[in-house]
Amino acid sequence: MTSELAVKVDRVREVLLARDLSAVILTSKESLAWLLGGARVTVPTNGDPVLSARVTEHELTLYVYANEVDRLREEELYPLGELDIRSHPWHEPLPGVAPMEGAAPEASIAAELRAARAGLLPVELERYRTLGHDVAAAVTAVASELRPTDSERHAAAALAHAIVETGAEPIVLLAAGRERLQLRHPLPTNGHLGSRAMLVVGARRNGLIANLTRFVGDAADGDSDERLLAVEADAFAATRVGRKLSKVLADIAASYPAHGFDDDEWLRHHQGGPTGYAGRDPRATPAASDRVVDGQAFAWNPSAPGTKVEDTVLVAAGEIEVLTVDPAWPTADVGGIRRPIARAYS
Structure with a gap:
């Protein structure tokens, strides 16, 4: 994990701690692009992201549509180091888009996440x-x-x-x-x-x-x-x-x-x-x-x-x-x- 990614994951974890949450699923293109160092997370320019990210106190897990895994790994995410990337069926809603047990939806902490990404590195x-x-x-x-x-x-x-x-x-x-x-x-x-x-x-x-x-x-x-x-x-x-x-x-x-x-x-x-x-x-x-x-x-x-x-x-x-x-x-x-x-x- 690069230092940029580590700082941003820590900012998300600070939000989790302040809100007494164990995990959050990031699903917006703004938060995902920010977290992942500017990775292109959509295919249509203003379309929905092709991945979601689960952040906990100790883990970062990416759920990526199966037809996008290779491109993202090879062209967008490789500068970030080793990541836990899980292939997800393209025909099923991504975790976070579909509720995920034990993880808060991004919308529930939207204001805190805006504040987390406001101060640019x-x-x-x-x-x-x-x-x-x-x-x-x-x-x-x-x-x-x-x-x-x-x-x-x-x-x-x-x-x-x-x-x-x-x-x-x-x-x-x-x-x-x-x-x-x-x-x-x-x-x-x-x-x-x-x-x-x-x-x-x-x-x-x-x-x-x-x-x-x-x-x-x-x-x-x-x-x-x-x-x-x-x-x-x-x-x-x-x-x-x-x-x-x-x-x-x-x-x-x-x-x-x-x-x-x-x-x-x-x-x-x-x-x-x-x-x-x-x-x-x-x-x-x-x-x-x-x-x-x-x-x-x-x-x-x-x-x-x-x-x-x-x-x-x-x-x-x-x-x-x-x-x-x-x-x-x-x-x-x-x-x-x-x-x-x-x-x-x-």
């Missing part, structure tokens, strides 16, 4: 920094080739190609031309990009997810881009270790009217939240009681009509480190942090 941070750089550079390369007459689907296809070439999986691909910028989740169509276009990417590699949004073409009408960057700066300032996500969200909500947006602008789209092994882990809501952890990744995504800002950042030692950064993309200084602005068509 140094090896995870290195993976994340490399992923963030690669994905940001891929988006820049695609944006540099786009033209106003290109369709949204052409832009999304080019992004998918570039992301897959980095070894990542595109799990979110959105594109909006000038005529559809009012939509917060613009699935691509045959419409033209026009004079201003939004590109949104979520890409997963080694289990970790990089999220970012970029604009190509003109700046937004008026000064809404600049005012929204000020909202994001307030979000960064509010994301302090130990604070509840609900409190951070309340500060973000108050920031909108402070910078000239409608009081209820924050209600028109979710504002993001912690990320890592899930796109949002969890999404920040007024009821979210999770607390900010040192060494945790976040993807806040403030938005307003026609504009949005989003990057994956690390919150550590009271500082914000932008992970999805490409020096070739134009930026503006906002509170000492370089933030992306619209990139003119080439």
Whole structure:
């Protein structure tokens, strides 16, 4: 067992001890990818995992569908050392999906497991920094080739190609031309990009997810881009270790009217939240009681009509480190942090 796996198994065991449980079965792709060092645990990108993991005080046992054992052992799990892998019939529910006597289901300790995977290890941070750089550079390369007459689907296809070439999986691909910028989740169509276009990417590699949004073409009408960057700066300032996500969200909500947006602008789209092994882990809501952890990744995504800002950042030692950064993309200084602005068509 590698040191990374050992640390993570110990974190799960600490949860078991705190909850007075003898065993738990991990079944979610987020927890399994985290535990197993970023192993690809699904076949359809957002499908159900092909294995489950039972953790007790002294044992770690993996139950893997029989038709996936060889691939996982040879291509995904080999860096982790010797593991107890049990072949499971492909036509029967995995342990944990089907109740397993003596083991608590993952859902019963979901909040504790989110906290366990929130603080990223140094090896995870290195993976994340490399992923963030690669994905940001891929988006820049695609944006540099786009033209106003290109369709949204052409832009999304080019992004998918570039992301897959980095070894990542595109799990979110959105594109909006000038005529559809009012939509917060613009699935691509045959419409033209026009004079201003939004590109949104979520890409997963080694289990970790990089999220970012970029604009190509003109700046937004008026000064809404600049005012929204000020909202994001307030979000960064509010994301302090130990604070509840609900409190951070309340500060973000108050920031909108402070910078000239409608009081209820924050209600028109979710504002993001912690990320890592899930796109949002969890999404920040007024009821979210999770607390900010040192060494945790976040993807806040403030938005307003026609504009949005989003990057994956690390919150550590009271500082914000932008992970999805490409020096070739134009930026503006906002509170000492370089933030992306619209990139003119080439």
